Amino acid sequence: MSLDQEGFDGSHPVVDQELVDxxxxxxxxxxxxxxxxxxxxxxxxxxxxxxxxxPEVPNGAVRLCHETGAICEAFKLGRRVVASACVTLADEGRGFWVLAPCGVCQERLLAYGPDVAVAVPQGPDPREWRSLRLRDVQPHWFGRVFPEENWPLT
Structure with missing residues (x-):
């Protein structure tokens, strides 16, 4: 995949190695x-x-996703999110794994439209990943029924 300096493949944003790193x-x-x-x-x-x-919190029911702080910061800055990557380290021996956005984060990212690029695991090895548009993460996702002109939400 050929990317320019801002993580676009020509017409759509993509997740690139710089973002995962x-x-x-x-x-x-x-x-x-x-x-x-x-x-x-x-x-x-x-x-x-x-x-x-x-952040770690005593009550697991009020935990936040890793993306939440950056999503809030983007909103504060009045900027649009075009790509997102989330990683976890279970232990150093297994390396860093890429996590697809959970359903809640898919909803949070939907505010920026269905073409937001997200990192998802590629195949059985979660250390391998690829970039998908949010609209393609779940083929039957409810956001598909909304007209394109509604994005991004204001």
């Missing part, structure tokens, strides 16, 4: 030596990359 670097710097860590990186429409992690 930004999430991995945040894991390494924020959680050095921990067996488990996770982080997300989002690319904005101006090419900037925002990263975030999920």
């Amino acid at each position: 930004a999430a991995i670097e945040l894991c390494r710097s924020r959680f050095p030596g921990q067996d488990w860590s996770g982080a997300a990186a989002l690319r904005l429409d101006n090419g900037a990359i925002l990263t975030s992690v999920a």
Whole structure:
């Protein structure tokens, strides 16, 4: 896949190695030596990359996803999210795994339209990944029924 400097393949944004590496670097710097860590990186429409992690909380029912902080920061800045990657490290021996966005994060990213690029695991090895548009992550996803002109939401 040929990408320009801002992670676009010509007409659609894509997740590139730079975005995945930004999430991995945040894991390494924020959680050095921990067996488990996770982080997300989002690319904005101006090419900037925002990263975030999920805080640990006593009540699991109120946990946030790794993407949430960066999504909120993009909104604060008035910028559009065009790509998202989330990674986790179960242990150093298995390397970093790419996680597809959960259903809640798919809804959060939907605010920026169905063409937001997201990283998803490729095949049985979650260390391998590819870029999909949000509209293609779930073939029967409800967001497919809304007209294109509604994106991004304001």
